[in-house]
Amino acid sequence: xxxxxxxxxxxxxxxxxxxxxxxxxxxxxxxxxxxxxxxxxxxxxxxxxxxxxxxxxxxxxxxxxxxxxxxxxxxxxxxxxxxxxxxxxxxxxxxxxxxxxxxxxxxxxxxxxxxxxxxxxxxxxxxxxxxxxxxxxxxxxxxxxxxxxxxxxxxxxxxxxxxxxxxxxxxxxxxxxxxxxxxxxxxxxxxxxxxxxxxxxxxxxxxxxxxxxxxxxxxxxxxxxxxxxxxxxxxxxxxxxxxxxxxxxxxxxxxxxxxxxxxxxxxxxxxxxxxxxxxxxxxxxxxxxxxxxxxxxxxxxxxxxxxxxxxxxxxxxxxxxxxxxxxxxxxxxxxxxxxxxxxxxxxxxxxxxxxxxxxxxxxxxxxxxxxxxxxxxxxxxxxxxxxxxxxxxxxxxxxxxxxxxxxxxxxxxxxxxxxxxxxxxxxxxxxxxxxxxxxxxxxxxxxxxxxxxxxxxxxxxxxxxxxxxxxxxxxxxxxxxxxxxxxxxxxxxxxxxxxxx
Numbered sequence: 001x002x003x004x005x006x007x008x009x010x011x012x013x014x015x016x017x018x019x020x021x022x023x024x025x026x027x028x029x030x031x032x033x034x035x036x037x038x039x040x041x042x043x044x045x046x047x048x049x050x051x052x053x054x055x056x057x058x059x060x061x062x063x064x065x066x067x068x069x070x071x072x073x074x075x076x077x078x079x080x081x082x083x084x085x086x087x088x089x090x091x092x093x094x095x096x097x098x099x100x101x102x103x104x105x106x107x108x109x110x111x112x113x114x115x116x117x118x119x120x121x122x123x124x125x126x127x128x129x130x131x132x133x134x135x136x137x138x139x140x141x142x143x144x145x146x147x148x149x150x151x152x153x154x155x156x157x158x159x160x161x162x163x164x165x166x167x168x169x170x171x172x173x174x175x176x177x178x179x180x181x182x183x184x185x186x187x188x189x190x191x192x193x194x195x196x197x198x199x200x201x202x203x204x205x206x207x208x209x210x211x212x213x214x215x216x217x218x219x220x221x222x223x224x225x226x227x228x229x230x231x232x233x234x235x236x237x238x239x240x241x242x243x244x245x246x247x248x249x250x251x252x253x254x255x256x257x258x259x260x261x262x263x264x265x266x267x268x269x270x271x272x273x274x275x276x277x278x279x280x281x282x283x284x285x286x287x288x289x290x291x292x293x294x295x296x297x298x299x300x301x302x303x304x305x306x307x308x309x310x311x312x313x314x315x316x317x318x319x320x321x322x323x324x325x326x327x328x329x330x331x332x333x334x335x336x337x338x339x340x341x342x343x344x345x346x347x348x349x350x351x352x353x354x355x356x357x358x359x360x361x362x363x364x365x366x367x368x369x370x371x372x373x374x375x376x377x378x379x380x381x382x383x384x385x386x387x388x389x390x391x392x393x394x395x396x397x398x399x400x401x402x403x404x405x406x407x408x409x410x411x412x413x414x415x416x417x418x419x420x421x422x423x424x425x426x427x428x429x430x431x432x433x434x435x436x437x438x439x440x441x442x443x444x445x446x447x448x449x450x451x452x453x454x455x456x457x458x459x460x461x462x463x464x465x466x467x468x469x470x471x472x473x474x475x476x477x478x479x480x481x482x483x484x485x486x487x488x489x490x491x492x493x494x495x496x497x498x499x500x501x
Contacts (some may be wrong), residue, residue: 006033006035010039010042013036013039014039014043014044017029017039017040017043017045017046018045022045022049022052023052023054023057023067025040025045025046026052026066026067026070027063027066027067027070028066030066030069030070030073031066031069031070046076047076048076049074049076049077050076050077050078050079051077051078051079051080051081052077052079052080052081053081054080054081054082054085055081055082055083055084055085056084056085057082057085058085058086059082059085059086059087059091060085060086060087060088060091061086061087061088061090061091061094064082064087064091064094064095065091065094067094068094068095068097068098069094069098071095071098071099071101071102071105072097072098072101072102073101074102074104075103075104076104077104077105078104078105078106078107079105079106079107080105080107080108080109081107081109082108082109082110082113083109083110083111083112083113083137083140084111084112084113085113086113086114087110087113087114087115088113088114088115088116088119089115089116089118089119089122090119091113091115091119092110092115092118092119092120092122092123093119093122095108095110095122095123095126096122096123096125096126097126099123099126099127099129099130099133100126100129100130102130102132103131103132104132105132105133106132106133106134106135107133107134107135107136108133108135108136108137109137110123110136110137110138110141111137111138111139111140111141111165112139112140112141112168113140113141114141114142115138115141115142115143116141116142116143116144116147117142117143117144117146117147117150119141119147120138120141120143120146120147120148120150120151121146121147121150123136123138123151124147124150124151124153124154125150125154127151127154127155127157127158127161128153128154128157128158130158130160131159131160132160133160133161134160134161134162134163135161135162135163136161136163136164136165137165138151138164138165138166138169139165139166139167139168139169139193140167140168140169141168141169142169142170143166143169143170143171143175144169144170144171144172144175145171145172145174145175145178146175147169147171147175148166148171148174148175148176148178148179149175149178151164151166151179151182152178152179152181152182153178153182155179155182155183155185155186155189156182156185156186158186158188159187159188160188161188161189162188162189162190162191163189163190163191164189164191164192164193165191165193166192166193166194166197167193167194167195167196167197167221168195168196168197169196169197170197170198171194171197171198171199172197172198172199172200172203173198173199173200173202173203173206174203175197175203176194176197176199176203176204176206176207177203177206179192179194179207180206180207180209180210181206181210183207183210183211183213183214183217184209184210184213184214186214186216187215187216188216189216189217190216190217190218190219191217191218191219192217192219192220192221193219193221194220194221194222194225195221195222195223195224195225195249195251196223196224196225197225198225198226199222199225199226199227200225200226200227200228200231201226201227201228201230201231201234203225204222204227204231204234204235205231205234207220207222207234207235207238208234208235208237208238209238211235211238211239211241211242211245212237212238212241212242214242214244215243215244216244217244217245218244218245218246218247219245219246219247220245220247220248220249221247221249222248222249222250222253223249223250223251223252223253223277223280224251224252224253225253226253226254227250227253227254227255228253228254228255228259229255229256229258229259229262230259231253231255231259232250232255232258232259232260232262232263233259233262235248235250235262235263235266236262236263236265236266237266238266239263239266239267239269239270239273240265240266240269240270242270242272243271243272244272245272245273246272246273246274246275247273247274247275247276248273248275248276248277249275249277250276250277250278250281251277251278251279251280251281251305252279252280252281252308253280253281254281254282255278255281255282255283256281256282256283256284256287257282257283257284257286257287257290259281260278260281260283260286260287260290260291261287261290263278264290264291264293264294267291267294267297267298267301268293268294268297268298270298270300271299271300272300273300273301274300274301274302274303275301275302275303276301276303276304276305277303277305278291278304278305278306278309279305279306279307279308279309279333279335280307280308280309281309282309282310283306283309283310283311284309284310284311284312284315285310285311285312285314285315285318286315287309287311287315288306288311288314288315288316288318288319289315289318291304291306291318291319291322292318292319292321292322293318293322295319295322295323295325295326295329296322296325296326298326298328299327299328300328301328301329302328302329302330302331303329303330303331304329304331304332304333305331305332305333306332306333306334306337307333307334307335307336307337307361308335308336308337309336309337310337310338311334311337311338311339312337312338312339312340312343313338313339313340313342313343313346314343315337315343316334316337316339316343316344316346316347317343317346319332319334319347320343320346320347320349320350321346321350323347323350323351323353323354323357324349324350324353324354326354326356327355327356328356329356329357330356330357330358330359331357331358331359332357332359332360332361333359333360333361333389334360334361334362334365335361335362335363335364335365335389336363336364336365337365338365338366339362339365339366339367340365340366340367340368340371341366341367341368341370341371341374343365344362344365344367344371344374344375345371345374347360347362347374347375347378348374348375348377348378349378351375351378351379351381351382351385352378352381352382354382354384355384356384357384357385358384358385358386358387359385359386359387360385360387360388360389361387361388361389362388362389362390362393363389363390363391363392363393363417364391364392364393365392365393366393366394367390367393367394367395368393368394368395368396368399369394369395369396369398369399369402370399371393371395371399372390372395372398372399372400372402372403373398373399373402375388375390375402375403375406376402376403376405376406377402377406379403379406379407379409379410379413380405380406380409380410382410382412383411383412384412385412385413386412386413386414386415387413387414387415388413388415388416388417389417390416390417390418390421391417391418391419391420391421391445392419392420392421393421394421394422395418395421395422395423396421396422396423396424396427397422397423397424397426397427397430398427399421399427400418400423400426400427400428400430400431401427401430403416403418403430403431403434404430404431404433404434405430405434406434407431407434407435407437407438407441408434408437408438410438410440411439411440412440413440413441414440414441414442414443415441415442415443415444415445416441416443416444416445417443417444417445418444418445418446418449419445419446419447419448419449419473420447420448420449421448421449422449422450423446423449423450423451423455424449424450424451424455425450425451425452425454425455425458426455427449427455428446428449428451428455428456428458428459429455429458431444431446431459432455432458432459432461432462433458433462435459435462435463435465435466435469436462436465436466438466438468439468440468441468441469442468442469442470442471443469443470443471443472444469444471444472444473445471445473446472446473446474446477447473447474447475447476447477448476448477449477450477450478451474451477451478451479452477452478452479453478453479453480453483455477456474456477456479456480456483456484456487457483459472459474459487460483460486460487460490463487463490463491463494464490466494467494467497468494468498469491469494470491470492470494470495470498471491471495472487472488472491474487
């Protein structure tokens, strides 16, 4: 240790610290000597340091050890994000030791590192003693059933953790059984993410039994697992008993109309679920009919996502009929189904009656200019919808004309996405003309729409009048770079004007 460091004036040490980043201060400067520790303790940046984000910093077990040592004494840091580094089981052990001493940290993100079951055990042991951590992200590691068991043991003792993310690991039904047993006793965990693991119907049965007993969990994410109709039936049984779950994500599983029927029966009785993601399954028109029947009875669901299924015009008609009666749903996503103009007409009719839906996503369907006209007519009457997604359809200039006419009348729509259609320069002109009158639209998406300089110039002209559009996406067209840059400057200026209001 150079003698000069012991005698350097404090203000000069502060100036040196000013040129170092937080990671260097914590890893390389802490615990060098007692005097430097004392100076750092009085350094303003260190005293006010509450959040550290060290994603992609190539932090390995050795560097984590130095960081963990600093954490044992730190009293200000509340959030530590270390995702996508090179932390293994040994590094997890160092952090676990720190958690047993630290009394300030409330959120720890160790996602996408190299931690196995052994590292999970170290951290789980720490969680049994720690009384401040509320959010723990363990996603994208190599946690298997044994690691899940260690964490489950911790959950039976821990009284502060509210959010646990175990997505993208290797947890199968056996590991889920351990976690489910813990949920029957735990009274604080509100959010559990088990997406992208190896959970089948058997594991879901264990979770369903736990949900019938648990009174704390509000969000359960099970997307991208191996859940079939039997698993859906287990969850339905749980939903009929459970009184706390508000969000259930079943995206990208293997549930068909049969499984949908089971869940629908539960939704008719359930009084707490507000968000239900059923995207990426095998739901067809029969399943859509079941869900529509539930919507006519259910009084709590606000968000229903049915994207990437097999719902055609017939199924949409059932849902549209339900929307004319339902008074709670605010978001409906039907992206990537098999909906044509006929189905769009049913939805448009519903929009003229419905008084609650604010977001409707119909992207990646089979909607042409005729369907756009139906929706445009509805927009002239509807006073609730704020977001409409029509990307990846077959809407051309005529459809853009209908939508443009609607925008001249509509006073509520703030976001309209039309990217990857066939709008062209003529359609761009219709939409630009509408922008000169419309005072509410803030976001317009037009990527991949065969728009050239001629069409883009109409937007440049319109933005001389329009002062409310703050996002205009024109990338992947055939527009001169200078012209596109000029348009973006006009849009950004609108954003600055809005902030100054």
